[in-house]
Amino acid sequence: DPSQPRASKQRFIAGLSQCLFDFVVQLLPTVEELAVKEDVRKLLERLIRTIEPNSRLLSFGSTANGFSLRNSDMDLCCLIDSEERLSATDLVTMLSDLLERETKFHVKPLPHARIPIVKLSLDPSPALPLGIACDIGFENRLALENTRLLYCYAMIDPTRVRTLVLFLKVWCKRRKINSPYKGTLSSYGYVLLVIYFLVHVKNPPVLPNLQQMPPLRPISHGDIHIAEYNTWFFDDIELLRLRWRSANTDSIGQLLMDFFKYFSRDFSYNTGVASIRAGLLKKESKGWQNDLDPARYKDARERERNRFCIEDPFETDFNVARCVTRDGLYAIRGEFMRATRMLSTRPERASYAIAQLCE
Ligand code: ATP
Ligand code: MG
Structure with a gap:
């Protein structure tokens, strides 16, 4: 029966989704x-x-x-x-x-x-x-605004967005790839990757782009700028939930597998910049090429600065992943690949897969 493998795959993904949800719930603050x-x-x-x-x-x-x-x-x-x-x-x-x-x-x-x-x-x-x-x-003040932006994204589709983000936060801590001081990525960086993926990679998108939606009423420059940075975004989530509905019905498990796969092999680390504001950008267009000329930068960390590029949603000249070193990026990509591999073998029990992923 040719439908057999497909049915077993669907069963695995459904089980995985439920397990991810249950796993995250028990880690929420009391x-x-x-x-x-x-x-x-x-x-x-x-x-x-x-x-x-x-x-x-x-x-x-x-x-x-x-x-x-x-x-x-x-x-x-x-x-x-x-x-x-x-x-x-x-x-x-x-x-x-x-x-x-x-x-x-x-x-x-x-x-x-x-x-x-x-x-x-x-x-x-x-x-x-x-x-x-x-x-x-x-x-x-910019941190207060980016917090509010992430909060709004969390509220649009709390079950899928929060489960994915919270699971990845646990996972990256357990796998020790969540230390900006040691050359890997901050939690904030991982959250931006998930939102980037849900807004710009998934088709149809799971989330709208809150920074590019038309405003409901005219806004004045002073209201939406902090220093020279435009901090406007659509923040009427009540209204948005009435008016906007994602055409994407992927389950949490499916989205997680696709997320790992995308950042294992599809994202262009060498030339690309992940921007939740504007989608996939080129390092070149931001002046964020790796500068590998040792004569220009004595400090290796200076040179390493733009290995992995994630644009801050408001401070657009700031690379949130600037602290990621060559070894750090190697470790992060290695973990994305490990996760992809583990999930693609579809272990019998999804709860076992999750425990193994976070080992
Ligand atoms: P955790 O639960 O791991 O502490 P968190 O959501 O508090 O996760 P952090 O990485 O601690 O995430 O960042 C806290 C806040 O600090 C972010 O919401 C953001 O406003 C700001 N922030 C952190 N890192 C950066 C960064 N590299 N660039 C800009 N803002 C940052
Ligand atoms: Mg924190």
Whole structure:
């Protein structure tokens, strides 16, 4: 019976989809964890206001973008609504002193980093068995906007988008290819790859391009720019869910297999730039060719900068994957291939396949 293999493939993919969903659900943060984190945010905000009365402390990154796993760190951004304010460097120093005195956090000020931040951590407690890690930065308005953009994408099709993203986040951590400091890719980079894939590679697309949809009403330049960057995107998700429906009915398992396959062999790493804003771009058109001339850059890392290119959705002159080195990219592609191979053998039990993938 020639339909036999097809039926068994369909069965495997359906089982895989269900297993991926179940796997991710058990890794979501608990209600208690979310409540403790919100309490921490409020406490820190109260303390910061003793230094800068007109400040707000906002969450960004995974705690605010809909892609948070259990025990993920907190990214906080302090906005100061007044003309005269302390420099980020001074704020980092003053805030660190204050937190040392007033709280139980371990405090590490980084006032002279490219982006000055305060790093905090809290020891484990019953409500937070693994403790808490938190970074506080200042005036990082672009990060707040890219968080909101990812959140909107997560909300358009929560089941498929969040399951895929959360699974890949677990997978890349377990496979140790999620360390920008060691030459691989940040979580933010992986999330952008998934959205790029769902908007621009899948046909029909699973997600619309929120940055290219026509606005509902005229918008003024000042409203949609941070520095010189255009941060506009269609953010009325309620309306979008009424008006837009994807013609793509692929299951989560199918999408995951296609994602791995695409980034194993189809994406043009040498010449291509993945852009969620504009689709597949050329490195050349952005001036992001690998510069392999050792005479121009003594530091090997400088030269490595553009091995893998992912355009930031708003800061379009910023390569989110700039930290990926040659070895890092080799490891990442190797993992995409390993995953493709494992899933193509269609193990008897999908739950086993998932465990094996994340081994
Ligand atoms: P995790 O749960 O692993 O912490 P995350 O969603 O918080 O994942 P991070 O990589 O920690 O992702 O990034 C947090 C936020 O910091 C992102 O949402 C983004 O706003 C900003 N960010 C991180 N890395 C970059 C980068 N390379 N370029 C620009 N913004 C970044
Ligand atoms: Mg984070």
